[in-house]
Amino acid sequence: MTGSRLASFATSATTALVCVLLLLPTIAVMPLSITETNFVTFPPRGFSLRWYETLFTSDAWRGAMVTSFITAALTTAVATPIGTMMALGLARLKGRWVGIGNVFILLPIIVPTIVTGVALYGLLARLGLIGTIPGLVLGHSVLALPFVVINVAAVLQKFDRRIEQAARSLGASPLTAFRLVTLPNLLPGVAAGALFAFLTSFDDFVIALFLAGIGAVTLPVQMWSGIRFEISPAVAAASTVLLFMSCLLLALQWWVKRR
């Protein structure tokens, strides 16, 4: 009895320790952002929100945040419908095409992001889309698509195709049946996929580094520049904002899935 209780305690303790170790560096960033000093110190000296003020007033930081939001919103708008359609198509594959289709859809996750970045750079440079929001949106959509497909496919798997047939038998055309019956039932998956798409774009650094140029600098890219030239506490403030956004979206996603 005591032996097994000890084992269970040890397991819990180990899990807790690993969690702390995983979270610590992330959480440690937060106090750095409230320092009064012009440089990063640990522990922070004094308490001030001036670096958050910088974030929202300096052209570079505010511009980066706006670019990030617009890019993430547009990526969501592009990737969600396309990913939903891909999931619907994937569900209709039969036999060995199922495996091939699945691997193909997951490719953007499997291929190292930096390879995708290089490839996209080559392509978009030729199209003159480097340093533009449309270019970023295209790149981020590639990254975000698999997440939409996975989320919609998960709901689709539990979806009884016969209710679509029921709608047809009751007089609905294929399109009406999709609009009035299929789509409303896939909505939780589509919403979760959309949140993931937003998050993927908002968090991305590698692709953005290739495609941002000087015209479409996103928050992570701006943070990177912030570290390279001067280690400003504004970077810590930006990190905190980014972290907060991620947590918010994940919580939202969890809430959508539970309903």
Added chain:
Amino acid sequence: MPRGAAIEIRDLTKRYGDVKAIDAVSLTVAEGEFVTLLGLSGSGKSTTLMAVAGFVDPDGGAIAISGSDVTTLPPEKRNLGVVFQNYALFPHLNVFDNIAFPLRMRRHAESEIDTQVRRVLDLVSLRDLSARRITELSGGQQQRVALARALVFSPPVLLMDEPLGALDRQLREQLQIEIRRIHRQLGVTVLYVTHDQEEALSMSDRIAIMADGRIQQLGTPHEVYMQPSNRFVAGFFGESNFLDVAVERAGDNPVLRPKGLRDITLHAALRRPLSGDRFLAMVRPEAIEIGDSRDPAFENNLPGTVEQQDFLGATQRLTVKTGAGSVAVRMSRLANAAALPAGAPVWLKWRAGETAVFDAQD
């Protein structure tokens, strides 16, 4: 009162790869008739039904409703009520909106929709549940909503695929009676699918027994039970005794000679001519009576000795060893089985009309 429409299925064939799901199925259902497709899982019942509904595109054959060909018509243009296996209700809509769906598709006025939905809710005894969510309903209630939804637009034909398969026995029997009542009340033509033989026998005007994608026999419940056309059909409905026989004199009243018995002949009432050497005579256990001597009032008399007795509740089964093999006899619980201990000599007797004969090959 809406009248049912006739369904005509001609030489319907559907292949999935190398598998023939259905193979030249032909069946005519008269206006207002209740016909059941009965068979084991995989015998092609759903494929046939879904071809009529328009969800299976046949490789060959034709389907006509009310005399007009619908073989290539999309499902939404066929105007048929369909009740699916596991109901296929819309989980995001409440009871009222589920049932109103076909009327909205037909662009009825909301006031008319309200009247019609209330009418069918009454029909299936669900008056008070119109605002409920589907997930808040019991299996039996979901089944009633599915039925109401398939009937609300007064289709001339109702197709049902194992509608009671997911329910427990008591509820199933209750709904069987209700479906029969609704059928009579509305006069709608029903094509019904089940694998439950009792359900088929109690509900149907006629039964089509399916196996391997083909209709094995089509007839009234009495016909398929009393005069099965082959061993498969006979075996489908409860217990049966098979005796190897040779047909000695063909014709309307054939004389059958059981293999291994010299001085016994059996008699069957038969409507089909027989030819060939190896036949099976079939008699149901409950059709046999027990006596202590040959009884000239019965066309068939067979001597044997009691082998075993089993108490089954409402009935008791006697296993009797005869020269033609073991024969099971079902007696009422009230029959005096104590007088028939193992080893007792008995005579089995039954009517010619209770004997079916078919080719042993079939």
